[in-house]
Amino acid sequence: MKMHLIKENAIVVTKTAHTAEEFIQKKIELLKDEVEPFFAVDLEDICNKHIRWLTSMPRVTPHYAIKCNDDINVIKLLAYLGAGFDCASKGEIKKVMDLGVSADRIIYANPCKQSSYIRYAHEVGVDVMTFDNEQELLKIKQCHSNAKLVLRLVTDDSNAVCRFSMKFGADMNTARKLIDKAQELDMEIIGVSFHCGSGQMTSKAFVDAIQNARMIMNYGNKLGFTMKLLDLGGGFPGNTGTEEYFAEIASAVNATIDEHFPENENVRIIAEPGRYYVASAYTLATNVIASREMIDPETGAVKYMYYINDGVYGSFNCVLYDHYVPEPCLFDKNKSNDSYTSSIWGPTCDGLDCIQTSIQLPKLEIGDWIYWKNMGAYTISAAVQFNGLPFGKPLYFMSKQFWTSVKAAFQTAPRRYHIDASILRLNSTDCSNEVEDDMLPWLPEDFAEDTTVVTIQ
Numbered sequence: 001m002k003m004h005l006i007k008e009n010a011i012v013v014t015k016t017a018h019t020a021e022e023f024i025q026k027k028i029e030l031l032k033d034e035v036e037p038f039f040a041v042d043l044e045d046i047c048n049k050h051i052r053w054l055t056s057m058p059r060v061t062p063h064y065a066i067k068c069n070d071d072i073n074v075i076k077l078l079a080y081l082g083a084g085f086d087c088a089s090k091g092e093i094k095k096v097m098d099l100g101v102s103a104d105r106i107i108y109a110n111p112c113k114q115s116s117y118i119r120y121a122h123e124v125g126v127d128v129m130t131f132d133n134e135q136e137l138l139k140i141k142q143c144h145s146n147a148k149l150v151l152r153l154v155t156d157d158s159n160a161v162c163r164f165s166m167k168f169g170a171d172m173n174t175a176r177k178l179i180d181k182a183q184e185l186d187m188e189i190i191g192v193s194f195h196c197g198s199g200q201m202t203s204k205a206f207v208d209a210i211q212n213a214r215m216i217m218n219y220g221n222k223l224g225f226t227m228k229l230l231d232l233g234g235g236f237p238g239n240t241g242t243e244e245y246f247a248e249i250a251s252a253v254n255a256t257i258d259e260h261f262p263e264n265e266n267v268r269i270i271a272e273p274g275r276y277y278v279a280s281a282y283t284l285a286t287n288v289i290a291s292r293e294m295i296d297p298e299t300g301a302v303k304y305m306y307y308i309n310d311g312v313y314g315s316f317n318c319v320l321y322d323h324y325v326p327e328p329c330l331f332d333k334n335k336s337n338d339s340y341t342s343s344i345w346g347p348t349c350d351g352l353d354c355i356q357t358s359i360q361l362p363k364l365e366i367g368d369w370i371y372w373k374n375m376g377a378y379t380i381s382a383a384v385q386f387n388g389l390p391f392g393k394p395l396y397f398m399s400k401q402f403w404t405s406v407k408a409a410f411q412t413a414p415r416r417y418h419i420d421a422s423i424l425r426l427n428s429t430d431c432s433n434e435v436e437d438d439m440l441p442w443l444p445e446d447f448a449e450d451t452t453v454v455t456i457q
């Protein structure tokens with residue numbers, strides 16, 4: 001692999017496929033003194049996830065939940081591939097619409113919204129939004145005359161890693177009362193949504209929630225509403241190795257929607273996957289910037305503390321907020337049969353900034369690299385530069401071969417959505433002439449200045 005200079009934020013188009021490990025290794029070889037953390041973002045992985053979604057659940061249109069990872073290139077790529085979007089705020093709606101995505105591809109899926117944001121949604125034409133209580137209904141009535149309401153139901157999320165039902169969702173009785181109230185207020189309810197919890201561990205949670213949605217939609221239809229939208233929320237797994245479990249959820253969802261929402265009823269079915277799309281595509285590379293050797297007072301054994309250049313205030317905030325236990329991976333040169341009890345710490349001055357409290361590792365030196373897989377979900381979207389320290393910056397890669405075939409596939413398949421080509425099309429880059437103009441059509445003309453598209457052999 002011959003590589004040109006790769007700048008931060010570059011999209012690297014390779015001739016053939018490469019793994020994230022190969023890619024990181026290549027980037028490291030090119031580094032001189034600069035050792036900032038970076039992500040190798042496998043854009044092929046994101047395309048493959050989308051293809052797997054469309055083929056596994058053909059009746060369910062994904063609306064990517066951008067809160068999970070609001071990386072502009074992920075949004076652009078998914079916009080190009082025809083996904084919709086789940087936005088939680090004015091800022092997210094603006095971010096997606098500024099890229100040329102039309103309002104009808106967005107669901108404002110936050111049941112408790114600030115009034116001014118509801119007015120903003122009205123202004124820009126985002127009409128579909130969730131709610132789960134009467135106060136929200138009254139607020140929406142005042143701020144958005146065309147709102148198309150989606151009633152969020154509570155779920156049993158006891159088997160999820162991150163639970164939401166203590167905060168959101170109407171129970172079945174409340175849901176019926178809310179429909180009555182909406183009728184009294186002359187407001188339009190178009191369907192039902194739910195979220196089974198992020199990192200949901202059982203497919204039964206989806207089955208039960210779809211059945212509940214059916215009952216509530218029947219109630220609404222009886223009162224004269226036209227219930228035409230079912231929103232399955234998020235909670236689909238996205239780490240490498242969860243493919244089988246995803247297939248199990250997909251098959252349970254397909255069977256349940258076919259039973260309760262047969263195609264001839266023309267109910268539009270969507271979902272709001274977040275981690276599914278991005279978790280496995282991001283591999284984080286970090287550098288050991290300091291280390292301490294200690295003697296265990298009880299056993300007399302040598303232990304090591306390693307300090308790396310990204311931590312729980314940066315990309316590893318998933319350790320605190322997403323209950324994630326990241327696993328360190330080493331390159332061949334660091335692998336050995338010796339192992340010592342070790343802990344891994346972030347770079348800030350805070351004692352809470354600990355990534356691994358106890359793990360067996362070979363002895364590492366300052367300057368060695370540790371990489372971490374499955375780091376795309378709920379990482380950079382909540383990271384801050386505490387102590388003035390940067391966190392991982394994305395560096396994207398994709399093979400030309402792959403992109404050519406994806407493009408061909410999506411050009412022949414009918415797209416569900418109109419793509420605003422003038423905004424999404426790439427006009428010029430500083431790449432070598434190996435990359436055609438339409439190679440990366442989701443890139444806008446006003447792409448960040450420090451972005452380069454380069455090719456590698």
Ligand SMILES: Cc1ncc(COP(=O)(O)O)c(C=O)c1O
Pocket residue numbers: 065067068086109110195197198199233234235236272273274275276
């Ligand atoms: C309303 C809503 N939809 C979708 C998601 C995405 O969930 P996941 O990343 O588990 O797919 C979330 C996550 O917080 C959410 O709150």
